Amino acid sequence: xxxxxxxxxxxxxxxxxxxxxxxxxxxxxxxxxxxxxxxxxxxxxxxxxxxxxxxxxxxxxxxxxxxxxxxxxxxxxxxxxxxxxxxxxxxxxxxxxxxxxxxxxxxxxxxxxxxxxxxxxxxxxxxxxxxxxxxxxxxxxxxxxxxxxxxxxxxxxxxxxxxxxxxxxxxxxxxxxxxxxxxxxxxxxxxxxxxxxxxxxxxxxxxxxxxxxxxxxxxxxxxxxxxxxxxxxxxxxxxxxxxxxxxxxxxxxxxxxxxxxxxxxxx
Amino acid sequence: xxxxxxxxxxxxxxxxxxxxxxxxxxxxxxxxxxxxxxxxxxxxxxxxxxxxxxxxxxxxxxxxxxxxxxxxxxxxxxxxxxxxxxxxxxxxxxxxxxxxxxxxxxxxxxxxxxxxxxxxxxxxxxxxxxxxxxxxxxxxxxxxxxxxxxxxxxxxxxxxxxxxxxxxxxxxxxxxxxxxxxxxxxxxxxxxxxxxxxxxxxxxxxxxxxxxxxxxxxxxxxxxxxxxxxxxxxxxxxxxxxxxxxxxxxxxxxxxxxxxxxxxxxxxxxxxxxxxxx
Numbered sequence: 123x124x125x126x127x128x129x130x131x132x133x134x135x136x137x138x139x140x141x142x143x144x145x146x147x148x149x150x151x152x153x154x155x156x157x158x159x160x161x162x163x164x165x166x167x168x169x170x171x172x173x174x175x176x177x178x179x180x181x182x183x184x185x186x187x188x189x190x191x192x193x194x195x196x197x198x199x200x201x202x203x204x205x206x207x208x209x210x211x212x213x214x215x216x217x218x219x220x221x222x223x224x225x226x227x228x229x230x231x232x233x234x235x236x237x238x239x240x241x242x243x244x245x246x247x248x249x250x251x252x253x254x255x256x257x258x259x260x261x262x263x264x265x266x267x268x269x270x271x272x273x274x275x276x277x278x279x280x281x282x283x284x285x286x287x288x289x290x291x292x293x294x295x296x297x298x299x300x301x302x303x304x305x306x307x308x309x310x311x312x313x314x315x316x317x318x319x320x321x322x323x324x325x326x327x328x329x330x331x332x333x334x335x336x337x338x339x340x341x342x343x344x345x346x347x348x349x350x351x352x353x354x355x356x357x358x359x360x361x362x363x364x365x366x367x368x369x370x371x372x373x374x375x376x377x378x379x380x381x382x383x384x385x386x387x388x389x
Numbered sequence: 390x391x392x393x394x395x396x397x398x399x400x401x402x403x404x405x406x407x408x409x410x411x412x413x414x415x416x417x418x419x420x421x422x423x424x425x426x427x428x429x430x431x432x433x434x435x436x437x438x439x440x441x442x443x444x445x446x447x448x449x450x451x452x453x454x455x456x457x458x459x460x461x462x463x464x465x466x467x468x469x470x471x472x473x474x475x476x477x478x479x480x481x482x483x484x485x486x487x488x489x490x491x492x493x494x495x496x497x498x499x500x501x502x503x504x505x506x507x508x509x510x511x512x513x514x515x516x517x518x519x520x521x522x523x524x525x526x527x528x529x530x531x532x533x534x535x536x537x538x539x540x541x542x543x544x545x546x547x548x549x550x551x552x553x554x555x556x557x558x559x560x561x562x563x564x565x566x567x568x569x570x571x572x573x574x575x576x577x578x579x580x581x582x583x584x585x586x587x588x589x590x591x592x593x594x595x596x597x598x599x600x601x602x603x604x605x606x607x608x609x610x611x612x613x614x615x616x617x618x619x620x621x622x623x624x625x626x627x628x629x630x631x632x633x634x635x636x637x638x639x640x641x642x643x644x645x646x647x648x649x650x651x652x653x654x655x656x657x658x659x660x661x662x663x664x665x666x667x
Contacts, residue, residue, distance in 0.1 A: 126516075216460040377423075
Protein backbone atom coordinates (compact mmCIF):
# COMPACT_ATOMS: atom_id res chain seq x y z
CA UNK A 123 0.00 0.00 0.00
CA UNK A 124 1.17 3.53 -0.82
CA UNK A 125 0.62 6.54 1.38
CA UNK A 126 -0.27 9.14 -1.25
CA UNK A 127 -3.39 7.38 -2.59
CA UNK A 128 -4.61 6.78 0.97
CA UNK A 129 -4.00 10.42 1.81
CA UNK A 130 -5.90 11.45 -1.33
CA UNK A 131 -9.16 9.94 -0.07
CA UNK A 132 -8.81 11.64 3.32
CA UNK A 133 -7.63 14.93 1.84
CA UNK A 134 -10.62 15.10 -0.49
CA UNK A 135 -12.93 14.90 2.53
CA UNK A 136 -10.92 17.59 4.31
CA UNK A 137 -11.26 19.87 1.27
CA UNK A 138 -15.01 19.32 1.22
CA UNK A 139 -15.41 19.95 4.94
CA UNK A 140 -13.27 23.06 4.81
CA UNK A 141 -15.28 24.57 2.00
CA UNK A 142 -18.73 23.66 3.26
CA UNK A 143 -20.05 24.56 6.74
CA UNK A 144 -23.17 22.54 5.94
CA UNK A 145 -21.01 19.41 6.02
CA UNK A 146 -19.29 20.37 9.28
CA UNK A 147 -22.43 21.35 11.14
CA UNK A 148 -24.07 17.89 11.24
CA UNK A 149 -20.81 16.41 12.59
CA UNK A 150 -21.17 18.66 15.62
CA UNK A 151 -24.85 19.55 15.88
CA UNK A 152 -26.44 16.09 16.18
CA UNK A 153 -24.05 14.79 18.79
CA UNK A 154 -24.38 18.05 20.73
CA UNK A 155 -28.18 17.80 20.68
CA UNK A 156 -28.01 14.16 21.80
CA UNK A 157 -25.71 14.95 24.70
CA UNK A 158 -27.80 17.92 25.84
CA UNK A 159 -31.09 16.04 25.56
CA UNK A 160 -29.88 12.88 27.31
CA UNK A 161 -27.90 14.90 29.78
CA UNK A 162 -31.04 16.61 31.05
CA UNK A 163 -32.99 13.33 31.02
CA UNK A 164 -30.20 11.71 33.07
CA UNK A 165 -30.10 14.62 35.50
CA UNK A 166 -33.88 14.42 35.94
CA UNK A 167 -33.76 10.66 36.53
CA UNK A 168 -31.07 11.17 39.17
CA UNK A 169 -33.42 13.47 41.05
CA UNK A 170 -36.52 11.24 40.94
CA UNK A 171 -35.03 7.76 41.20
CA UNK A 172 -33.90 6.36 44.49
CA UNK A 173 -32.05 3.34 43.10
CA UNK A 174 -28.60 4.76 43.73
CA UNK A 175 -27.77 4.41 40.05
CA UNK A 176 -25.80 7.31 38.60
CA UNK A 177 -27.74 8.00 35.41
CA UNK A 178 -25.27 10.60 34.22
CA UNK A 179 -22.56 7.96 34.09
CA UNK A 180 -24.65 5.03 32.88
CA UNK A 181 -27.19 6.65 30.57
CA UNK A 182 -25.27 9.67 29.25
CA UNK A 183 -22.10 7.55 29.02
CA UNK A 184 -24.01 5.01 26.92
CA UNK A 185 -25.32 7.73 24.62
CA UNK A 186 -21.81 9.08 24.20
CA UNK A 187 -20.39 5.65 23.33
CA UNK A 188 -23.26 4.89 20.94
CA UNK A 189 -22.98 8.23 19.17
CA UNK A 190 -19.24 7.70 18.78
CA UNK A 191 -19.87 4.33 17.14
CA UNK A 192 -22.47 5.75 14.73
CA UNK A 193 -20.15 8.66 13.83
CA UNK A 194 -17.35 6.26 12.93
CA UNK A 195 -19.69 4.32 10.68
CA UNK A 196 -21.07 7.47 9.09
CA UNK A 197 -17.57 8.90 8.61
CA UNK A 198 -16.64 5.89 6.48
CA UNK A 199 -19.87 5.85 4.50
CA UNK A 200 -19.93 9.61 3.94
CA UNK A 201 -16.45 9.46 2.37
CA UNK A 202 -17.68 6.65 0.12
CA UNK A 203 -20.89 8.54 -0.74
CA UNK A 204 -18.82 11.45 -2.04
CA UNK A 205 -17.82 9.21 -4.93
CA UNK A 206 -21.42 8.09 -5.35
CA UNK A 207 -22.83 11.61 -5.36
CA UNK A 208 -20.17 13.04 -7.68
CA UNK A 209 -20.31 9.95 -9.94
CA UNK A 210 -16.59 9.69 -9.53
CA UNK A 211 -16.07 5.93 -9.64
CA UNK A 212 -14.53 5.77 -13.11
CA UNK A 213 -12.11 8.59 -12.28
CA UNK A 214 -11.09 6.96 -9.00
CA UNK A 215 -10.93 3.32 -10.02
CA UNK A 216 -9.17 3.96 -13.34
CA UNK A 217 -6.14 5.04 -11.29
CA UNK A 218 -3.51 2.71 -9.78
CA UNK A 219 -5.42 2.88 -6.48
CA UNK A 220 -5.73 -0.49 -4.73
CA UNK A 221 -8.97 -1.46 -3.02
CA UNK A 222 -7.04 -1.81 0.24
CA UNK A 223 -5.78 1.78 -0.19
CA UNK A 224 -9.28 3.03 -0.94
CA UNK A 225 -10.73 1.33 2.14
CA UNK A 226 -7.86 2.56 4.31
CA UNK A 227 -8.54 6.08 3.04
CA UNK A 228 -12.22 5.74 3.98
CA UNK A 229 -11.23 4.51 7.44
CA UNK A 230 -8.78 7.37 7.93
CA UNK A 231 -11.58 9.77 7.07
CA UNK A 232 -13.92 8.00 9.49
CA UNK A 233 -11.32 8.26 12.27
CA UNK A 234 -10.84 11.97 11.78
CA UNK A 235 -14.48 12.97 11.54
CA UNK A 236 -15.56 10.73 14.43
CA UNK A 237 -12.84 12.16 16.67
CA UNK A 238 -14.27 15.62 16.09
CA UNK A 239 -17.67 14.34 17.23
CA UNK A 240 -16.13 12.56 20.23
CA UNK A 241 -14.33 15.68 21.40
CA UNK A 242 -17.49 17.77 21.12
CA UNK A 243 -19.44 15.17 23.12
CA UNK A 244 -16.77 14.87 25.79
CA UNK A 245 -16.54 18.62 26.26
CA UNK A 246 -20.32 19.07 26.52
CA UNK A 247 -20.91 16.03 28.75
CA UNK A 248 -18.14 17.05 31.14
CA UNK A 249 -18.79 20.77 31.14
CA UNK A 250 -22.59 20.75 31.30
CA UNK A 251 -23.36 17.55 33.19
CA UNK A 252 -20.18 16.71 35.07
CA UNK A 253 -19.71 13.36 33.35
CA UNK A 254 -16.39 12.03 34.50
CA UNK A 255 -15.65 10.00 31.41
CA UNK A 256 -12.07 9.22 32.32
CA UNK A 257 -13.18 7.77 35.63
CA UNK A 258 -13.94 4.63 33.64
CA UNK A 259 -10.18 4.15 33.80
CA UNK A 260 -8.17 1.79 31.65
CA UNK A 261 -11.18 -0.01 30.09
CA UNK A 262 -12.08 3.25 28.35
CA UNK A 263 -9.48 2.54 25.65
CA UNK A 264 -10.73 -0.95 24.68
CA UNK A 265 -14.32 0.33 24.91
CA UNK A 266 -13.58 3.01 22.31
CA UNK A 267 -11.41 0.66 20.25
CA UNK A 268 -14.09 -2.02 19.89
CA UNK A 269 -16.77 0.50 18.99
CA UNK A 270 -14.38 2.13 16.56
CA UNK A 271 -13.53 -1.20 14.88
CA UNK A 272 -17.18 -2.21 14.64
CA UNK A 273 -18.10 1.23 13.26
CA UNK A 274 -15.50 0.75 10.52
CA UNK A 275 -16.81 -2.74 9.75
CA UNK A 276 -20.38 -1.48 9.43
CA UNK A 277 -19.25 1.53 7.36
CA UNK A 278 -17.44 -0.71 4.88
CA UNK A 279 -20.38 -3.13 4.84
CA UNK A 280 -22.83 -0.29 4.13
CA UNK A 281 -20.56 1.02 1.34
CA UNK A 282 -20.46 -2.45 -0.22
CA UNK A 283 -24.25 -2.58 -0.06
CA UNK A 284 -24.61 0.77 -1.84
CA UNK A 285 -22.02 -0.23 -4.45
CA UNK A 286 -24.03 -3.34 -5.22
CA UNK A 287 -27.59 -1.99 -4.97
CA UNK A 288 -27.09 1.52 -6.31
CA UNK A 289 -27.23 5.07 -4.95
CA UNK A 290 -30.87 4.91 -3.78
CA UNK A 291 -29.95 2.18 -1.28
CA UNK A 292 -28.20 4.94 0.67
CA UNK A 293 -31.49 5.25 2.54
CA UNK A 294 -31.04 1.72 3.85
CA UNK A 295 -27.72 2.70 5.42
CA UNK A 296 -28.80 5.39 7.87
CA UNK A 297 -31.16 3.23 9.98
CA UNK A 298 -28.59 0.44 10.50
CA UNK A 299 -27.40 1.68 13.94
CA UNK A 300 -31.00 2.13 15.07
CA UNK A 301 -31.80 -1.42 13.97
CA UNK A 302 -28.87 -2.79 15.96
CA UNK A 303 -29.41 -0.77 19.11
CA UNK A 304 -32.17 -2.95 20.69
CA UNK A 305 -29.91 -6.02 20.38
CA UNK A 306 -26.73 -4.60 21.89
CA UNK A 307 -28.27 -3.30 25.10
CA UNK A 308 -27.19 0.32 24.89
CA UNK A 309 -29.50 1.33 27.77
CA UNK A 310 -30.32 -1.99 29.45
CA UNK A 311 -28.64 -5.28 30.30
CA UNK A 312 -28.88 -8.09 27.76
CA UNK A 313 -30.52 -10.16 30.48
CA UNK A 314 -33.80 -8.31 29.97
CA UNK A 315 -33.98 -9.41 26.33
CA UNK A 316 -35.76 -12.52 25.10
CA UNK A 317 -33.43 -15.44 24.41
CA UNK A 318 -33.31 -15.03 20.63
CA UNK A 319 -32.42 -11.33 20.94
CA UNK A 320 -29.69 -12.18 23.44
CA UNK A 321 -28.19 -14.60 20.90
CA UNK A 322 -28.11 -11.84 18.29
CA UNK A 323 -26.70 -9.41 20.86
CA UNK A 324 -23.86 -11.76 21.72
CA UNK A 325 -22.52 -11.77 18.17
CA UNK A 326 -22.51 -7.96 18.05
CA UNK A 327 -19.34 -6.47 19.59
CA UNK A 328 -20.97 -3.36 21.14
CA UNK A 329 -23.01 -5.56 23.50
CA UNK A 330 -19.79 -6.48 25.35
CA UNK A 331 -18.91 -2.82 25.69
CA UNK A 332 -22.24 -1.70 27.13
CA UNK A 333 -22.39 -4.64 29.53
CA UNK A 334 -18.88 -3.84 30.73
CA UNK A 335 -19.57 -0.12 30.92
CA UNK A 336 -22.54 -0.68 33.24
CA UNK A 337 -20.46 -3.05 35.31
CA UNK A 338 -17.62 -0.51 35.72
CA UNK A 339 -20.07 2.32 36.52
CA UNK A 340 -21.72 0.04 39.11
CA UNK A 341 -18.33 -0.55 40.70
CA UNK A 342 -18.06 -4.20 39.68
CA UNK A 343 -15.05 -3.89 37.40
CA UNK A 344 -14.81 -5.17 33.87
CA UNK A 345 -14.68 -8.55 32.23
CA UNK A 346 -11.38 -9.03 30.39
CA UNK A 347 -12.72 -12.03 28.51
CA UNK A 348 -15.78 -10.04 27.43
CA UNK A 349 -13.60 -7.27 26.03
CA UNK A 350 -11.43 -9.84 24.30
CA UNK A 351 -14.46 -11.47 22.66
CA UNK A 352 -15.78 -8.06 21.62
CA UNK A 353 -12.42 -7.12 20.07
CA UNK A 354 -12.12 -10.46 18.26
CA UNK A 355 -15.66 -10.17 16.90
CA UNK A 356 -15.05 -6.61 15.73
CA UNK A 357 -11.83 -7.63 13.95
CA UNK A 358 -13.64 -10.55 12.35
CA UNK A 359 -16.40 -8.20 11.20
CA UNK A 360 -13.83 -5.88 9.61
CA UNK A 361 -12.29 -8.77 7.70
CA UNK A 362 -15.71 -9.95 6.53
CA UNK A 363 -16.75 -6.43 5.48
CA UNK A 364 -13.49 -5.86 3.57
CA UNK A 365 -13.87 -9.22 1.87
CA UNK A 366 -17.47 -8.43 0.92
CA UNK A 367 -16.54 -4.99 -0.44
CA UNK A 368 -13.74 -6.48 -2.55
CA UNK A 369 -16.04 -9.25 -3.77
CA UNK A 370 -18.75 -6.75 -4.77
CA UNK A 371 -16.19 -4.42 -6.37
CA UNK A 372 -14.94 -7.31 -8.53
CA UNK A 373 -18.51 -8.16 -9.46
CA UNK A 374 -19.10 -4.50 -10.38
CA UNK A 375 -16.02 -4.50 -12.64
CA UNK A 376 -17.02 -7.83 -14.23
CA UNK A 377 -20.66 -6.97 -14.80
CA UNK A 378 -20.15 -3.40 -15.99
CA UNK A 379 -21.91 -2.00 -12.92
CA UNK A 380 -18.92 0.16 -11.99
CA UNK A 381 -18.57 1.63 -15.47
CA UNK A 382 -22.28 2.43 -15.62
CA UNK A 383 -22.62 3.55 -12.01
CA UNK A 384 -24.73 6.65 -11.73
CA UNK A 385 -27.98 7.82 -10.20
CA UNK A 386 -29.75 6.29 -13.19
CA UNK A 387 -28.30 2.85 -12.48
CA UNK A 388 -30.73 2.24 -9.66
CA UNK A 389 -33.07 -0.44 -10.77
CA UNK B 390 -4.69 -13.69 -40.12
CA UNK B 391 -5.05 -11.77 -43.41
CA UNK B 392 -2.29 -10.37 -45.54
CA UNK B 393 -1.24 -6.78 -44.96
CA UNK B 394 -2.97 -4.43 -47.35
CA UNK B 395 -0.45 -3.02 -49.83
CA UNK B 396 -2.33 0.26 -49.95
CA UNK B 397 -2.16 0.53 -46.21
CA UNK B 398 -5.91 0.92 -46.18
CA UNK B 399 -8.48 -1.67 -45.17
CA UNK B 400 -6.88 -4.31 -42.94
CA UNK B 401 -9.77 -6.26 -41.45
CA UNK B 402 -7.46 -9.01 -40.20
CA UNK B 403 -4.60 -6.80 -39.13
CA UNK B 404 -1.77 -8.41 -37.24
CA UNK B 405 -2.22 -8.84 -33.52
CA UNK B 406 0.47 -6.71 -31.93
CA UNK B 407 3.18 -8.84 -30.47
CA UNK B 408 4.63 -8.18 -27.03
CA UNK B 409 6.84 -5.26 -27.90
CA UNK B 410 8.34 -2.47 -25.87
CA UNK B 411 7.36 -0.03 -28.65
CA UNK B 412 3.71 -0.53 -27.88
CA UNK B 413 2.02 1.66 -25.29
CA UNK B 414 -1.10 -0.51 -25.63
CA UNK B 415 -1.64 -4.00 -26.94
CA UNK B 416 -5.12 -5.48 -26.95
CA UNK B 417 -5.51 -9.04 -28.07
CA UNK B 418 -8.76 -10.91 -28.68
CA UNK B 419 -10.68 -8.39 -26.55
CA UNK B 420 -14.28 -9.42 -26.03
CA UNK B 421 -17.10 -8.21 -23.80
CA UNK B 422 -20.40 -9.98 -23.63
CA UNK B 423 -23.46 -9.12 -21.52
CA UNK B 424 -25.77 -12.12 -21.59
CA UNK B 425 -26.54 -12.65 -25.27
CA UNK B 426 -25.32 -9.22 -26.27
CA UNK B 427 -21.79 -8.95 -27.58
CA UNK B 428 -20.55 -5.39 -27.06
CA UNK B 429 -16.98 -6.02 -28.23
CA UNK B 430 -16.25 -9.05 -30.34
CA UNK B 431 -12.69 -10.24 -30.03
CA UNK B 432 -10.82 -7.22 -31.33
CA UNK B 433 -7.04 -6.91 -31.47
CA UNK B 434 -5.16 -3.69 -31.92
CA UNK B 435 -2.18 -1.76 -30.68
CA UNK B 436 -1.08 1.79 -30.04
CA UNK B 437 2.61 2.45 -30.51
CA UNK B 438 4.61 4.88 -28.43
CA UNK B 439 4.12 8.38 -29.80
CA UNK B 440 1.27 7.27 -32.05
CA UNK B 441 -2.23 8.77 -32.06
CA UNK B 442 -4.85 6.21 -32.97
CA UNK B 443 -8.42 7.27 -33.65
CA UNK B 444 -11.11 4.90 -32.44
CA UNK B 445 -14.11 5.65 -34.62
CA UNK B 446 -17.56 4.22 -34.93
CA UNK B 447 -21.24 4.98 -34.56
CA UNK B 448 -22.96 5.11 -31.20
CA UNK B 449 -23.07 1.64 -29.69
CA UNK B 450 -20.14 0.40 -31.76
CA UNK B 451 -18.19 -0.57 -28.64
CA UNK B 452 -15.78 2.37 -28.33
CA UNK B 453 -16.58 3.26 -24.72
CA UNK B 454 -16.71 -0.41 -23.75
CA UNK B 455 -13.23 -0.83 -25.23
CA UNK B 456 -11.93 2.24 -23.40
CA UNK B 457 -13.47 1.09 -20.11
CA UNK B 458 -11.74 -2.27 -20.46
CA UNK B 459 -8.39 -0.57 -21.09
CA UNK B 460 -9.02 1.63 -18.04
CA UNK B 461 -9.56 -1.44 -15.87
CA UNK B 462 -13.08 -0.47 -14.81
CA UNK B 463 -14.64 -3.20 -16.94
CA UNK B 464 -13.36 -6.74 -17.03
CA UNK B 465 -13.18 -8.28 -20.51
CA UNK B 466 -15.04 -11.57 -21.05
CA UNK B 467 -11.95 -12.71 -22.96
CA UNK B 468 -8.66 -11.37 -24.25
CA UNK B 469 -5.68 -9.60 -22.81
CA UNK B 470 -4.63 -5.98 -22.45
CA UNK B 471 -1.02 -4.92 -22.02
CA UNK B 472 -0.03 -1.39 -21.15
CA UNK B 473 3.67 -0.74 -21.66
CA UNK B 474 4.01 -4.51 -21.84
CA UNK B 475 2.39 -4.98 -18.40
CA UNK B 476 -0.64 -7.24 -18.38
CA UNK B 477 -3.56 -5.30 -16.93
CA UNK B 478 -5.42 -8.29 -15.49
CA UNK B 479 -2.39 -9.48 -13.52
CA UNK B 480 -0.73 -6.21 -12.55
CA UNK B 481 -3.60 -3.73 -12.55
CA UNK B 482 -1.99 -1.06 -10.37
CA UNK B 483 1.36 -1.12 -12.19
CA UNK B 484 -0.29 -1.00 -15.60
CA UNK B 485 -2.66 1.83 -14.69
CA UNK B 486 0.21 3.89 -13.29
CA UNK B 487 1.22 4.41 -16.93
CA UNK B 488 -2.29 5.35 -18.06
CA UNK B 489 -4.63 8.30 -17.78
CA UNK B 490 -7.73 9.50 -19.52
CA UNK B 491 -10.18 12.29 -20.13
CA UNK B 492 -13.75 11.49 -21.05
CA UNK B 493 -16.88 13.54 -21.48
CA UNK B 494 -18.86 11.07 -19.39
CA UNK B 495 -16.46 11.20 -16.44
CA UNK B 496 -16.52 14.78 -15.18
CA UNK B 497 -14.26 15.56 -12.24
CA UNK B 498 -15.96 16.19 -8.87
CA UNK B 499 -17.72 19.54 -9.22
CA UNK B 500 -17.53 20.30 -5.50
CA UNK B 501 -13.72 20.47 -5.55
CA UNK B 502 -11.82 23.42 -6.95
CA UNK B 503 -9.52 23.15 -9.93
CA UNK B 504 -6.45 22.94 -7.68
CA UNK B 505 -8.09 20.50 -5.26
CA UNK B 506 -9.07 18.19 -8.11
CA UNK B 507 -5.54 18.19 -9.47
CA UNK B 508 -4.12 17.63 -5.98
CA UNK B 509 -6.56 14.79 -5.31
CA UNK B 510 -5.72 12.99 -8.56
CA UNK B 511 -1.98 13.66 -8.30
CA UNK B 512 -2.05 11.78 -4.99
CA UNK B 513 -4.20 8.98 -6.41
CA UNK B 514 -1.67 8.56 -9.24
CA UNK B 515 1.14 8.78 -6.69
CA UNK B 516 2.81 11.59 -8.67
CA UNK B 517 6.15 12.57 -7.13
CA UNK B 518 6.58 16.33 -6.63
CA UNK B 519 2.88 16.68 -7.40
CA UNK B 520 2.68 20.36 -6.39
CA UNK B 521 5.25 21.32 -9.03
CA UNK B 522 3.55 19.21 -11.67
CA UNK B 523 0.19 20.83 -10.86
CA UNK B 524 1.66 24.32 -11.31
CA UNK B 525 3.12 23.30 -14.68
CA UNK B 526 -0.25 22.04 -15.87
CA UNK B 527 -2.15 25.06 -14.54
CA UNK B 528 0.09 27.21 -16.73
CA UNK B 529 0.00 24.85 -19.71
CA UNK B 530 -3.80 24.73 -19.77
CA UNK B 531 -4.32 28.36 -18.80
CA UNK B 532 -6.05 27.47 -15.54
CA UNK B 533 -4.12 29.64 -13.06
CA UNK B 534 -6.87 32.21 -12.63
CA UNK B 535 -9.38 29.39 -12.05
CA UNK B 536 -7.32 27.46 -9.52
CA UNK B 537 -9.68 28.28 -6.63
CA UNK B 538 -12.87 27.96 -8.66
CA UNK B 539 -15.08 24.94 -8.11
CA UNK B 540 -15.00 22.65 -11.12
CA UNK B 541 -18.78 22.40 -11.19
CA UNK B 542 -19.17 26.06 -12.14
CA UNK B 543 -16.56 26.05 -14.91
CA UNK B 544 -17.69 26.42 -18.50
CA UNK B 545 -17.60 23.19 -20.50
CA UNK B 546 -14.48 24.37 -22.29
CA UNK B 547 -12.73 25.09 -18.99
CA UNK B 548 -13.81 21.70 -17.67
CA UNK B 549 -12.29 20.09 -20.74
CA UNK B 550 -9.00 21.87 -20.10
CA UNK B 551 -9.09 20.72 -16.49
CA UNK B 552 -9.83 17.14 -17.55
CA UNK B 553 -6.86 17.25 -19.92
CA UNK B 554 -4.61 18.71 -17.21
CA UNK B 555 -5.67 15.88 -14.90
CA UNK B 556 -5.04 13.37 -17.69
CA UNK B 557 -1.43 14.49 -17.98
CA UNK B 558 -0.65 14.63 -14.25
CA UNK B 559 1.26 11.35 -14.16
CA UNK B 560 2.97 11.85 -17.56
CA UNK B 561 1.14 8.80 -18.91
CA UNK B 562 2.64 6.48 -21.50
CA UNK B 563 -0.90 5.70 -22.68
CA UNK B 564 -3.54 8.39 -22.86
CA UNK B 565 -7.19 7.65 -23.58
CA UNK B 566 -9.16 10.62 -24.82
CA UNK B 567 -12.89 10.31 -25.38
CA UNK B 568 -14.09 13.32 -27.41
CA UNK B 569 -11.51 15.60 -25.77
CA UNK B 570 -12.43 18.69 -27.78
CA UNK B 571 -16.19 18.20 -27.97
CA UNK B 572 -16.99 21.25 -25.84
CA UNK B 573 -14.32 23.59 -27.13
CA UNK B 574 -14.64 26.43 -29.63
CA UNK B 575 -12.69 25.88 -32.88
CA UNK B 576 -9.75 27.99 -31.80
CA UNK B 577 -9.39 26.30 -28.41
CA UNK B 578 -9.91 22.89 -30.00
CA UNK B 579 -7.16 23.61 -32.49
CA UNK B 580 -4.82 24.66 -29.69
CA UNK B 581 -5.57 21.55 -27.65
CA UNK B 582 -5.07 19.25 -30.65
CA UNK B 583 -1.77 20.89 -31.38
CA UNK B 584 -0.64 20.53 -27.74
CA UNK B 585 -1.63 16.89 -27.58
CA UNK B 586 0.11 16.18 -30.86
CA UNK B 587 3.29 17.90 -29.63
CA UNK B 588 3.10 16.00 -26.37
CA UNK B 589 2.78 12.67 -28.19
CA UNK B 590 5.82 13.50 -30.30
CA UNK B 591 7.86 14.88 -27.42
CA UNK B 592 7.09 12.34 -24.75
CA UNK B 593 6.38 9.28 -26.86
CA UNK B 594 3.00 8.85 -25.23
CA UNK B 595 0.61 6.64 -27.18
CA UNK B 596 -2.89 8.06 -27.53
CA UNK B 597 -6.19 6.36 -28.22
CA UNK B 598 -8.59 9.07 -29.32
CA UNK B 599 -12.32 8.79 -29.93
CA UNK B 600 -14.09 11.53 -31.79
CA UNK B 601 -17.05 12.11 -34.05
CA UNK B 602 -15.29 15.07 -35.63
CA UNK B 603 -13.75 13.59 -38.78
CA UNK B 604 -11.83 16.76 -39.59
CA UNK B 605 -10.18 16.50 -36.20
CA UNK B 606 -9.38 12.83 -36.72
CA UNK B 607 -7.81 13.48 -40.14
CA UNK B 608 -5.76 16.30 -38.71
CA UNK B 609 -4.63 14.58 -35.54
CA UNK B 610 -4.54 10.81 -35.86
CA UNK B 611 -1.76 8.76 -37.39
CA UNK B 612 -4.05 5.79 -37.80
CA UNK B 613 -7.74 5.06 -37.32
CA UNK B 614 -9.73 2.00 -36.35
CA UNK B 615 -13.33 1.84 -37.51
CA UNK B 616 -15.40 -0.05 -35.00
CA UNK B 617 -18.86 -1.32 -35.79
CA UNK B 618 -21.01 -3.75 -33.84
CA UNK B 619 -18.07 -4.58 -31.62
CA UNK B 620 -15.65 -5.41 -34.43
CA UNK B 621 -12.86 -3.55 -36.15
CA UNK B 622 -14.10 -3.04 -39.66
CA UNK B 623 -11.29 -0.99 -41.12
CA UNK B 624 -7.89 0.18 -40.05
CA UNK B 625 -5.50 2.55 -41.72
CA UNK B 626 -4.17 6.01 -42.39
CA UNK B 627 -6.99 8.58 -42.16
CA UNK B 628 -5.51 10.45 -45.13
CA UNK B 629 -5.59 7.49 -47.54
CA UNK B 630 -8.39 5.33 -46.15
CA UNK B 631 -11.30 7.25 -47.78
CA UNK B 632 -9.77 7.06 -51.25
CA UNK B 633 -8.99 3.38 -50.89
CA UNK B 634 -12.69 2.78 -50.26
CA UNK B 635 -14.06 5.11 -52.88
CA UNK B 636 -15.14 7.80 -50.47
CA UNK B 637 -14.52 11.49 -50.92
CA UNK B 638 -13.73 12.06 -47.26
CA UNK B 639 -13.37 10.34 -43.94
CA UNK B 640 -16.77 11.67 -42.95
CA UNK B 641 -18.40 10.09 -46.00
CA UNK B 642 -16.67 6.80 -45.26
CA UNK B 643 -17.81 7.01 -41.63
CA UNK B 644 -21.43 7.60 -42.65
CA UNK B 645 -21.34 4.73 -45.10
CA UNK B 646 -19.80 2.35 -42.57
CA UNK B 647 -22.21 3.42 -39.86
CA UNK B 648 -25.24 2.79 -42.08
CA UNK B 649 -24.15 -0.30 -43.98
CA UNK B 650 -21.08 -1.70 -42.29
CA UNK B 651 -20.96 -5.04 -44.05
CA UNK B 652 -21.58 -3.69 -47.56
CA UNK B 653 -18.21 -1.93 -47.58
CA UNK B 654 -16.24 -5.12 -47.18
CA UNK B 655 -15.23 -7.43 -50.00
CA UNK B 656 -16.96 -10.87 -49.68
CA UNK B 657 -13.71 -12.69 -48.92
CA UNK B 658 -13.00 -10.39 -45.98
CA UNK B 659 -16.55 -10.80 -44.69
CA UNK B 660 -16.10 -14.57 -44.68
CA UNK B 661 -12.73 -14.25 -43.02
CA UNK B 662 -14.12 -11.91 -40.38
CA UNK B 663 -17.00 -14.21 -39.58
CA UNK B 664 -14.76 -17.24 -39.50
CA UNK B 665 -12.01 -15.73 -37.38
CA UNK B 666 -13.36 -13.25 -34.93
CA UNK B 667 -10.73 -10.70 -34.03
